[in-house]
Amino acid sequence: MSDKDSQITDGKKRYSAGVLRYKQMGYWDPDYQPKETDLIAMFRMTPQEGVDSEECAAAVAGESSTATWTVVWTDRLTACDLYRAKAYRVDAVPNTGPGTKTEQQYFAYIAYDIDLFEGGSIANLTASIIGNVFGFKAVKALRLEDMRIPVAYLKTFQGPATGVVVERERLDKFGRPLLGATTKPKLGLSGRNYGRVVYEGLKGGLDFMKDDENINSQPFMHWRDRFLYCMEAVNKASAATGEVKGHYLNVTAGTMEEMYARAEFAKSLGSVIIMIDLVIGYTAIQSMALWARKNDMILHLHRAGNSTYSRQKNHGMNFRVICKWMRMAGVDHIHAGTVVGKLEGDPMMIRGFYDTLLDTHTPMQLEKGLFFEQDWASLNKVMPVASGGIHAGQMHQLLTYLGDDVVLQFGGGTIGHPMGIQAGATANRVALEAMVLARNEGRDIWNEGPQILQDAAKWCSPLKAAIDTWGDISFNYESTDTADFAVTPTASN
Amino acid sequence: MMTNHGNRLTQGQFSYLPDLTDKQISAQIEYALSKNWALGVEYTDDPHPRNTYWEMYGNPMFDLKDASAILTEVNACRKTFPNHYIRVTAFDATQGVESVQMSYIVNRPKKEPGFGLTRQEIGGRQIQYTVHSYATDKPEGERY
Numbered sequence: 001m002s003d004k005d006s007q008i009t010d011g012k013k014r015y016s017a018g019v020l021r022y023k024q025m026g027y028w029d030p031d032y033q034p035k036e037t038d039l040i041a042m043f044r045m046t047p048q049e050g051v052d053s054e055e056c057a058a059a060v061a062g063e064s065s066t067a068t069w070t071v072v073w074t075d076r077l078t079a080c081d082l083y084r085a086k087a088y089r090v091d092a093v094p095n096t097g098p099g100t101k102t103e104q105q106y107f108a109y110i111a112y113d114i115d116l117f118e119g120g121s122i123a124n125l126t127a128s129i130i131g132n133v134f135g136f137k138a139v140k141a142l143r144l145e146d147m148r149i150p151v152a153y154l155k156t157f158q159g160p161a162t163g164v165v166v167e168r169e170r171l172d173k174f175g176r177p178l179l180g181a182t183t184k185p186k187l188g189l190s191g192r193n194y195g196r197v198v199y200e201g202l203k204g205g206l207d208f209m210k211d212d213e214n215i216n217s218q219p220f221m222h223w224r225d226r227f228l229y230c231m232e233a234v235n236k237a238s239a240a241t242g243e244v245k246g247h248y249l250n251v252t253a254g255t256m257e258e259m260y261a262r263a264e265f266a267k268s269l270g271s272v273i274i275m276i277d278l279v280i281g282y283t284a285i286q287s288m289a290l291w292a293r294k295n296d297m298i299l300h301l302h303r304a305g306n307s308t309y310s311r312q313k314n315h316g317m318n319f320r321v322i323c324k325w326m327r328m329a330g331v332d333h334i335h336a337g338t339v340v341g342k343l344e345g346d347p348m349m350i351r352g353f354y355d356t357l358l359d360t361h362t363p364m365q366l367e368k369g370l371f372f373e374q375d376w377a378s379l380n381k382v383m384p385v386a387s388g389g390i391h392a393g394q395m396h397q398l399l400t401y402l403g404d405d406v407v408l409q410f411g412g413g414t415i416g417h418p419m420g421i422q423a424g425a426t427a428n429r430v431a432l433e434a435m436v437l438a439r440n441e442g443r444d445i446w447n448e449g450p451q452i453l454q455d456a457a458k459w460c461s462p463l464k465a466a467i468d469t470w471g472d473i474s475f476n477y478e479s480t481d482t483a484d485f486a487v488t489p490t491a492s493n
Numbered sequence: 494m495m496t497n498h499g500n501r502l503t504q505g506q507f508s509y510l511p512d513l514t515d516k517q518i519s520a521q522i523e524y525a526l527s528k529n530w531a532l533g534v535e536y537t538d539d540p541h542p543r544n545t546y547w548e549m550y551g552n553p554m555f556d557l558k559d560a561s562a563i564l565t566e567v568n569a570c571r572k573t574f575p576n577h578y579i580r581v582t583a584f585d586a587t588q589g590v591e592s593v594q595m596s597y598i599v600n601r602p603k604k605e606p607g608f609g610l611t612r613q614e615i616g617g618r619q620i621q622y623t624v625h626s627y628a629t630d631k632p633e634g635e636r637y
Contacts, residue, residue: 165589165590165591165592168592168593169592169593172504172542172543172545172596173506174506174582174593174594174595174596175506175583175594175595175596175597176506203497204497204498205498205503205509228618228619228620231622232620232622235610235622235624236610238542238608238624239608239609239610239624239625240495240496240497240607240608241495241497241502241503242495242502242503242504242540242541242542242607242608242626243502243503243504243542244542244543268619269619270621270622360588360589378589381589422498426498426509429498429509430509430510433506433507433508433509433510434510436506436507437507437510437517437521440520440521440524441517441520441521441524442520442524456510459511
């Protein structure tokens, strides 16, 4: 190892004014053993031409922790060895570099001491980890792929206000995915007409109806009108079926004061659930989670905006990291992909998101994009929501891929039903219950699924109409966010 | 009479399907046993959606691992309360769950009168809603 590649340990040399390489400053330490209390971040880096991968990793470690572009003597007033993040491992990303279609990329593992972060603050955590470093010139592109959050840090967060277990207890709904639908058209309905869609969907058999992310308080429907009509619909449907029903009332607004006011109104009307959008920001989300815990409210999060930074594979951040942060921030629901619907999603990647939201302890599984083992420190579980271009004819695939702890949201697949909204809802509920029953009986629903649906359609005309209308609709596009590692079969002993 | 799909109370995980046969109930019991969940039988004549505590027909059967024996308990409850709602509930004691994993209705009254909605008009345009079960207008034990 040449001098320019190793940490300068002589204090006088290290802190003489001027510019050093990040490796010389001590941000690269291949021998470092991460402590149990360290946060570990794993980045996908595309270095600029001529920047070697270890120096690039050191630069990322430096710029996301204590470094600035030049040496400062004031470091010597601090326990700087502790606060310096340490890049300790760099791996070439499979299928990148010469001979492939993709520029050479590297996975860089960087460890951060827990004292670099304020407890209970996603804003503080992210200001370091995805702060200035993403615009840093030495990297052409940078993507935060995964993080290992230490138990000690997790314990400083409230976590989901309600969690999957208590949500099910409050709703009295067990043993099957929950069913929902987003009211359509998403914009333009008056409060009275909007509530009609909610009532029909819930009476027909859905558990939840939902506001869309951009339904707030517009000229065609102000928020109080929407809340009043929706709650009339929810209560009427509850009386018509004998079930607990809900409508995600979107309280997203321009200020915290206004969001609190809307949330209080939702509570006064007896709603079991409210909704916010990811675009309100991490701090606002944490505040609403505290409010939700205090007021026995389920908190639904729509991930509006995430694809601007999570979809492209070379830059931004992976959605699994958003899942981790949102579990810490304290939401109860988050949209996390459908696999088979109209929105982006590779099956294994989506399973990785679901595991991140639902496991009490997640093992490292590279094929799912989970680079770290993660102990969730008894934080509640977040209910994943599958929404976007799904219909009853895919029920066997949805149940196989997504399991029981999920809200399946059929918007168009309910409201666009040829026999009406109630029939659309009934078709979805019958398809779901028939599929769960068959799976529990030990049937191979992946292969027998279409037949199971056909058999149920014999006595359920709404299901028959749904299958006749949408049976062949699928969205087969290649995913952009895919695993870098495949499962390699090995012989068992 | 209820006017929803099936004209019936739709609590539980299989209420949109035709009434389960004994064979189908057994298969679901087998599924729960394969997961190491304990089964319980509960009954009520007050099916309000927020009536959490149905009467227990004995404690959950933690030590009974035989589906046919559990079905016998289910049928004994049906025989004793032929005109009540009866549900089978599966309890999971795993850390991180420690709650119900399955719940499905296996018996219901011949006539299900359903629920009314009481509206109390309060300030502004607000209405306080109360769901009321018609059956509970009659005393306990005389409702169906």
